[in-house]
Amino acid sequence: MDSLQIILARESGEFEPASHLVGQLTWNLSKVPDRVELRLFWTTFGVGIAESKSIEAVAFERLLTFDSRPFKFRLPSFPYSYRGKLMSLSWVLEATAFPSRRNVRKHFIMGPDGKEVVLPSAEGEVFDATRKAA
């Protein structure tokens, strides 16, 4: 059974902005892959149109069917992971083995103190707080 796994050094999956994301990529495949790519990106999901942006990618070569490679990314300082009423933003590591294109994703949080920002709801009128001419 083919397997591909991303293991983060920090098991909580919570990271501060601009910190290092360290881990291990392991796989056990029936055929030797040409290469395995690991991509860091953020993606949005929710009621709106999804959007994602790739930040960095590394490719591993000269591989075995059963192998393990360490990786280290420097996270950017922004955008934070957030959960809103309409959309949420999540950080993702995605590993893809070629040519089979077998892939696996690992979602993690990047935000102040390693926490996701949760957006509350707010309603109201500006003119509740009015000042009238004397």
Added chain:
Amino acid sequence: MVRTKPFSFFYLVKRLSGIAAAGALLYWIGKDRFESWADGGVIGISWFGGGLVVLGVTVLCWMTTQTWKYFDPYPDMRITPGAAPLGSSFDVEWSFRGSKGRLREIAMALEGREEVWAENKAGKQAQPQKLIAPFYLEKLDLPGRLDQGQAHVQLPEGLMPTFDGEKARIVWVLRFENQIKWGARMKYEFQLEVLPEVSNG
């Protein structure tokens, strides 16, 4: 400094010219019809002439209401600094130009909101539509006079700073509204650049 006056003096002159032209057209038709009535006792008017009268009155009314707006009081806003992190603050100064005596009420609020583009699946053709959900609304105290003043806008902590994605945005705005005598409520939005919080470590 952001000026909110909707059109220039040159544009005002153009609109006044439009009013004069519409007025002249109505005067010319009216005078012609009056002379016709004086001569024959009948105010006959063709479909074309009637259409011109309707057009002239419409243009005259529309131009007059639009031109009137030039004399409304409009705020000039100065927001400093140009960008500030969450947890810090902005200073806002405003002053009104125009007929300040017509000012009746003003109000200001800091708003943070999500803006996303979503597929509108209701129609026959999928058209993207913008959805908005506010997550922060803080009404501001406005001490001093109505026609000019300054306010301190404190930014909250622990929320999202400005984020400018292609389909999803986090937007911070200063909402400013004023009610004037003989005019509609006027609403303005001034976008703020809110930066990530400065970490203590």
